[in-house]
Amino acid sequence: MSTSETTERTDVAIVGGGAAGLLAAIWAARTHPQRQIVLLDGAKRIGAKILIAGGGRCNVTNEKVTPQDYCGSTPNAIRKVLSRFTQPQTIEFFAQLGVKLKREPTGKLFPVTDQAKTVLEALLAEVKRLGIEIRLNHRVENIKVVTDTLGESSFEINGPGGHLVCQQIVLATGGKSVPKTGSDGHGLELARRLGHELTPQIFPALVPLQLASQDPLTQLSGIALPVKLELTEVSGKRLAVVEGDLLLTHKGLSGPAVLDMSRHWLAASDERDVRLGASWLPDVSAEALQEELLSLGKRTVRAFLRERLPDRLVDHLLSTASVRPEQTGVDLTKAQRKAIGNVVIAYPLNVTGTLGFKVAEVTAGGVPLSQIDLKTMQSRLVPGLYFCGEICDVDGRIGGFNFQWAWSSGYVVGVSL
Numbered sequence: 001m002s003t004s005e006t007t008e009r010t011d012v013a014i015v016g017g018g019a020a021g022l023l024a025a026i027w028a029a030r031t032h033p034q035r036q037i038v039l040l041d042g043a044k045r046i047g048a049k050i051l052i053a054g055g056g057r058c059n060v061t062n063e064k065v066t067p068q069d070y071c072g073s074t075p076n077a078i079r080k081v082l083s084r085f086t087q088p089q090t091i092e093f094f095a096q097l098g099v100k101l102k103r104e105p106t107g108k109l110f111p112v113t114d115q116a117k118t119v120l121e122a123l124l125a126e127v128k129r130l131g132i133e134i135r136l137n138h139r140v141e142n143i144k145v146v147t148d149t150l151g152e153s154s155f156e157i158n159g160p161g162g163h164l165v166c167q168q169i170v171l172a173t174g175g176k177s178v179p180k181t182g183s184d185g186h187g188l189e190l191a192r193r194l195g196h197e198l199t200p201q202i203f204p205a206l207v208p209l210q211l212a213s214q215d216p217l218t219q220l221s222g223i224a225l226p227v228k229l230e231l232t233e234v235s236g237k238r239l240a241v242v243e244g245d246l247l248l249t250h251k252g253l254s255g256p257a258v259l260d261m262s263r264h265w266l267a268a269s270d271e272r273d274v275r276l277g278a279s280w281l282p283d284v285s286a287e288a289l290q291e292e293l294l295s296l297g298k299r300t301v302r303a304f305l306r307e308r309l310p311d312r313l314v315d316h317l318l319s320t321a322s323v324r325p326e327q328t329g330v331d332l333t334k335a336q337r338k339a340i341g342n343v344v345i346a347y348p349l350n351v352t353g354t355l356g357f358k359v360a361e362v363t364a365g366g367v368p369l370s371q372i373d374l375k376t377m378q379s380r381l382v383p384g385l386y387f388c389g390e391i392c393d394v395d396g397r398i399g400g401f402n403f404q405w406a407w408s409s410g411y412v413v414g415v416s417l
């Protein structure tokens, strides 16, 4: 933005240089080389989230991406955007930039270098090649729609860096997760001030869940195992089921299954009383476990469970079920077998909250897709205003889906500007 008294102008201003803003800038410059594009970012360094993603390896996309991998806006709306720049197109796009991706057994795609900086450096090299100007340390505080005497409207962008007038503006400011990266939610406020109604709930997603400090599970920190998590209403109605790995920490619960469950728990627990249960033996049904317990004979229940589960967890489960570890199958009462079944297959997790936006990988909620023309990602309310990336009401599960949303929506903006 200009620090001089004269008003500086550009054709397009992209606010936010994360995954979505970079894609929008690249595709805008490729599609309309004659247009002047300025990318403004409040951070000192660009692409912080790309660098920390996937444990520093950046899970760029997934081998299979469907609208069902997302929550927030309707699957149909999400499909419209994803289908414009699909996962194969993403692979091809990065290959052209010199970034080869490899598929891991989970279906996640990473750069073959296993380094997120390969992805960021390739994007920045393309930005440079296309002559796009990036201005760092340029946080946008306010955006005003101004109409001239001929009735032409433009946007006046203000911030500590000065002011800039543009014909079209893209809000690619991300959500509220990990605010120290620069995505502190101010972009959502800018959208609201420009007339957009945000979703009633904006909350952290892909976030560890907290347990009370005296919860015995916090004593088992370090244990990781595959589980099945089930979220139900008090009536027993099932709201969500997630299978995957869980990690017990000194604060509570983490790991992919927990992160994926977190947005369902938060969305539901805000409105009603819900229960979150864990099956520590996700492949065993309640009935099958009862049959195995019945046929234990003279083996101890502890030995039986320790073959399948970590020792410390087994001791905790048996004590919760009020069963002595040395009890053998023949000693077990029917009530004890039932109690073991309850703690092994439907262990009640007493979640007290989440670790919040500070560590959440993504933001649930934002600008609803119903307020955006999905052919162009232009606002239905403010002509010339565009959205892409996490600012939109779309959040994906773990596995590269959030970047795929950023690439796809950024592409649609870029070719439409």
Ligand SMILES: Cc1cc2nc3c(=O)[nH]c(=O)nc-3n(C[C@H](O)[C@H](O)[C@H](O)COP(=O)(O)OP(=O)(O)OC[C@H]3O[C@@H](n4cnc5c(N)ncnc54)[C@H](O)[C@@H]3O)c2cc1C
Binding pocket: 015, 016, 017, 018, 019, 020, 021, 040, 041, 042, 043, 046, 047, 048, 049, 050, 052, 053, 054, 055, 058, 059, 060, 061, 138, 139, 140, 141, 172, 173, 174, 175, 177, 178, 181, 182, 183, 184, 185, 186, 187, 359, 360, 361, 362, 388, 389, 390, 391, 399, 400, 401, 402, 403, 404, 406
């Ligand atoms: C720890 C972690 C790991 C993750 N790992 C993965 C992964 O492996 N795979 C995956 O698919 N997803 C992952 N995600 C999610 C993914 O990183 C995000 O969904 C994605 O980066 C969002 O891109 P974006 O461009 O919409 O927003 P962001 O990347 O958040 O970028 C927004 C940019 O806008 C700037 N900005 C904000 N407000 C203003 C303002 N007012 N003025 C100027 N600039 C502003 C910010 O500085 C920032 O640079 C991870 C997230 C985290 C936090």
